[in-house]
Amino acid sequence: MHLIRVLPLFLICSLVWSQQLVINELDPDSPSTDTAEFIELKSESANFSTDGFILVFFNGSSSGGDSSYLVIDLNGYTTDNNGLLVVGASEVFPYPQVLVADNIIQNGADAVGIYQAQVDDFPEGTLATTTNLIDALVYGTNDAVDADLLALMGETNQYNDNGTNSNPRSIQRFVDGSNNETYNAATPTPRRENDGSGIEINPLSITVNNTQYTEGETFDITITAETNVTSDVIFNLDLSNFGFNSSDFTGNTSLTIPNGGNTVSTTITLVNDSDDEGDEVLRIRFVDVIEPIVPGNNNVEIRVIDDDFTVAPWGTPVNPTFNQVQSTQPSGYYDSLDALADAALRQALQDIIANPNEVRAQTYADVIDILKEADQNPENSNQVWLVYSEEGRPKLDLQTGSNNTGKWNREHTYPRSRGGFDDIEEDEIADGIDVFWTTEADSLRHGNSDAHALRAADAAENSSRGNQHYGQYVGPTGTLGSFRGDVARSVLYMEIRYNGLEVVNGFPDTIGQLGDLATLLDWHRNDPPDDYEMNRNNIVYQWQRNRNPFIDQPLLVEYIWGNNVGDTWFQSLSVEDYIESKIRVYPVPTKGKVYISGLSSDTDIKVYSSDGKLVKQLKDFTQPLELNLAQGLYILKLRKGNSVVTRKLIIQ
Structure with a gap:
C-alpha cells in the first residue's frame, strides 16, 4: 500500500518539474519609471545551471505580429540557493543576477518563453512557436486577450499584471499542496519565494550622500544590511569603470559588517591629478558577497568631475571666431568644379562628396x-x-x-x-x-x-x-x-x-x-x-x-540654389567674395546692446553718426557691446588690418 501511495506522488512531482525551469514571477510594467521590471525563473534544484536556455519575448501588438523582439542568453548563469534567477532592470530590489536595460520588457498583450535553444534561433521578428519551448507565460496589463498569441505559445490563459504606482503588482506562480499550479497578481517578491518559504536572504544596500564629486574631494560609502548579520560578513567593493580605476582614488574597499551589526562605512578620496581625462563615472559594486547575503542594489554610479578640461582657441557658435581653423581638404579637392554651372556643377559636386x-x-x-x-x-x-x-x-x-x-x-x-x-x-x-x-x-x-x-x-x-x-x-x-x-x-x-x-x-x-x-x-x-x-x-x-x-566654399550655395544659379563657378570666388558676409550685427534695431559675429580680438570698431561724426571707438571689447548711444541711425566701421567692413545700426 505504501508503494501505491508514493508512486503517484512521485509521478505528479515529476510532471511539475519536467520543464527543469519555469517562469516563477513576471513584472512587465513597474508604473511611472519602468526601472524595476523583471522576470524570475525557478529551477527544481538549487544552484541549477541555465546553460543552453534562452528567454524570448514576443510582441503581441498589431505592429509586432506576435513575433520576437528580445532574446536573452542564459548561458553562464545559475539559480540561487532557492532555485531562483532574476532577470531585471536597474532598480529591482534585491539586485537581479542578470541585468537588462530599463523599460525593455513590453507591457502586453505579450508573451515570454523559456526555450532550450540558441540565441541565433530567434532573430528579431521570429513568429512565436512551441518548438523547443520549456515554459511560457502570456500576459497583459489590462489588455484584451490575444487569442492568436495564446495559440502560438500553446497556452490557454492570459494573466494580468494590473499594478499601479501606489500598489505595484507582479504575476506570480503558486503551487499548492496538491501540486496545482496557479498564477495570481500580488506584491512583487523578486529573489524570494512567492509563498514566503525558502532560505531567507539578507540584502546589502549601498548609499552615498551625493552622486557627483570633483577630483580631490572625499565621500563616504555606507553599506547596510536589511537585518542584523549572525556572523561577520566580509566582502569587497569594486569602484572601477572604463577609465576610472584604482589609481584614481584612495580608501579601503575590503569591508566587514561585524556579527550582530548591520552596517559599515568607508571613506574614499578622489585623486586630483593634472591629467585631462575628462569627466568619469565610478561604479560601486559588490564583488564577492555570498548567499544568504546578496546585493540589495549594485552598480551605484558617482560622477567624478575633472577640472583639467581644455579650452579651444576658437569660439562657440554664439561667440564665433573666424580663420583660426583651416580646412583640411586635400589639395585640388574642388578643382573639378571650375568652369561648370547648373546641373553639371551639381553632378560634379556629388561626384566628390559621394565618390564610392x-x-x-x-x-x-x-x-x-x-x-x-x-x-x-x-x-x-x-x-x-x-x-x-x-x-x-x-x-x-x-x-x-x-x-x-x-x-x-x-x-x-x-x-x-x-x-x-x-x-x-x-x-x-x-x-x-x-x-x-x-x-x-x-x-x-x-x-x-x-x-x-x-x-x-x-x-x-x-x-x-x-x-x-x-x-x-x-x-x-x-x-x-x-x-x-x-x-x-x-x-x-x-x-x-x-x-x-x-x-x-x-x-x-x-x-x-x-x-x-x-x-x-x-x-x-x-x-x-x-x-x-x-x-x-x-x-x-x-x-x-x-x-x-x-x-569650405560657402558661395557655392548661391550657384546651386541662390542668386548665381546659371553662372559659371570658379573657385577663386569662394573665399574672398565671402569675407564681408561673415560679419553679422544683431539684434537690429537695438536698444543699445549688440553682438557682432565674425570678429577677432584685434578688430578695431568705430561708430559714426549718420552725419559722419566719430562718436565711439572700441578696442579690447567684450561681447555684447554696450554702446550707450542716443536713438538714431549709426554706421559701424570694423577694421582688421587692411580689411574694412561697414554695417548700419539703428538704436531705438
Missing part, C-alpha cells in the same frame, strides 16, 4: 563617438555643444534610456521621416573608424548615420522639434539662432550627397523633401561658417572621407 572609391559610411552608433569629438564645446573639452539650445552639456549625459531630462542625443537635421531613411540592426554596433561601409549617391540608407547632418542636441528639444521643417521650427525662444547657418548647410549638403533628397520652398509632405528653402538660404547668408563649423567639418572628414562643401 573614397567616401565611407559609419554606423549610427559610431556617430556618438564622432559627435563627442566634432561637437565638443570649445570652452570645455568635457562637454558637447548643443545645437538649437546653444549651450554645453557633459558628454556623460548622453541619453541611454527613456528619461531625456538634462540629456543629449543625436539630432537629424534632415529628419529621418522626411528623408525616408532609417537604421538597420548593424547600425547599433560602434565598430570604430576603421570599419565602414562603402557608399555612393544612391545609398540613401546611409543618410541615417551621416555625421555632416547629425548634431548633438538637448534630448527634450530634439523631441520638441520632431520632424518640423525649418521655418516652422526656428529654435527655442530666447536663443541667438547661432545654429541656423549650420543646419542650413547640413541639409543642403544632404540634397547633393544623396539621390532622392530635395530641399524645397514651403512645407511639403512628400517623402524625400524638406523645407523651407527660402528660410534656409536666408539662414546660410546671415550665419556664415565659423571656426567651430570648420573644425567640425575637418573631424567628420577623418571618419567619412568627405566634406561639407558649403562650409
Whole structure:
C-alpha cells in the first residue's frame, strides 16, 4: 500500500518539474519609471545551471505580429540557493543576477518563453512557436486577450499584471499542496519565494550622500544590511569603470559588517591629478558577497568631475571666431568644379562628396563617438555643444534610456521621416573608424548615420522639434539662432550627397523633401561658417572621407540654389567674395546692446553718426557691446588690418 501511495506522488512531482525551469514571477510594467521590471525563473534544484536556455519575448501588438523582439542568453548563469534567477532592470530590489536595460520588457498583450535553444534561433521578428519551448507565460496589463498569441505559445490563459504606482503588482506562480499550479497578481517578491518559504536572504544596500564629486574631494560609502548579520560578513567593493580605476582614488574597499551589526562605512578620496581625462563615472559594486547575503542594489554610479578640461582657441557658435581653423581638404579637392554651372556643377559636386572609391559610411552608433569629438564645446573639452539650445552639456549625459531630462542625443537635421531613411540592426554596433561601409549617391540608407547632418542636441528639444521643417521650427525662444547657418548647410549638403533628397520652398509632405528653402538660404547668408563649423567639418572628414562643401566654399550655395544659379563657378570666388558676409550685427534695431559675429580680438570698431561724426571707438571689447548711444541711425566701421567692413545700426 505504501508503494501505491508514493508512486503517484512521485509521478505528479515529476510532471511539475519536467520543464527543469519555469517562469516563477513576471513584472512587465513597474508604473511611472519602468526601472524595476523583471522576470524570475525557478529551477527544481538549487544552484541549477541555465546553460543552453534562452528567454524570448514576443510582441503581441498589431505592429509586432506576435513575433520576437528580445532574446536573452542564459548561458553562464545559475539559480540561487532557492532555485531562483532574476532577470531585471536597474532598480529591482534585491539586485537581479542578470541585468537588462530599463523599460525593455513590453507591457502586453505579450508573451515570454523559456526555450532550450540558441540565441541565433530567434532573430528579431521570429513568429512565436512551441518548438523547443520549456515554459511560457502570456500576459497583459489590462489588455484584451490575444487569442492568436495564446495559440502560438500553446497556452490557454492570459494573466494580468494590473499594478499601479501606489500598489505595484507582479504575476506570480503558486503551487499548492496538491501540486496545482496557479498564477495570481500580488506584491512583487523578486529573489524570494512567492509563498514566503525558502532560505531567507539578507540584502546589502549601498548609499552615498551625493552622486557627483570633483577630483580631490572625499565621500563616504555606507553599506547596510536589511537585518542584523549572525556572523561577520566580509566582502569587497569594486569602484572601477572604463577609465576610472584604482589609481584614481584612495580608501579601503575590503569591508566587514561585524556579527550582530548591520552596517559599515568607508571613506574614499578622489585623486586630483593634472591629467585631462575628462569627466568619469565610478561604479560601486559588490564583488564577492555570498548567499544568504546578496546585493540589495549594485552598480551605484558617482560622477567624478575633472577640472583639467581644455579650452579651444576658437569660439562657440554664439561667440564665433573666424580663420583660426583651416580646412583640411586635400589639395585640388574642388578643382573639378571650375568652369561648370547648373546641373553639371551639381553632378560634379556629388561626384566628390559621394565618390564610392573614397567616401565611407559609419554606423549610427559610431556617430556618438564622432559627435563627442566634432561637437565638443570649445570652452570645455568635457562637454558637447548643443545645437538649437546653444549651450554645453557633459558628454556623460548622453541619453541611454527613456528619461531625456538634462540629456543629449543625436539630432537629424534632415529628419529621418522626411528623408525616408532609417537604421538597420548593424547600425547599433560602434565598430570604430576603421570599419565602414562603402557608399555612393544612391545609398540613401546611409543618410541615417551621416555625421555632416547629425548634431548633438538637448534630448527634450530634439523631441520638441520632431520632424518640423525649418521655418516652422526656428529654435527655442530666447536663443541667438547661432545654429541656423549650420543646419542650413547640413541639409543642403544632404540634397547633393544623396539621390532622392530635395530641399524645397514651403512645407511639403512628400517623402524625400524638406523645407523651407527660402528660410534656409536666408539662414546660410546671415550665419556664415565659423571656426567651430570648420573644425567640425575637418573631424567628420577623418571618419567619412568627405566634406561639407558649403562650409569650405560657402558661395557655392548661391550657384546651386541662390542668386548665381546659371553662372559659371570658379573657385577663386569662394573665399574672398565671402569675407564681408561673415560679419553679422544683431539684434537690429537695438536698444543699445549688440553682438557682432565674425570678429577677432584685434578688430578695431568705430561708430559714426549718420552725419559722419566719430562718436565711439572700441578696442579690447567684450561681447555684447554696450554702446550707450542716443536713438538714431549709426554706421559701424570694423577694421582688421587692411580689411574694412561697414554695417548700419539703428538704436531705438
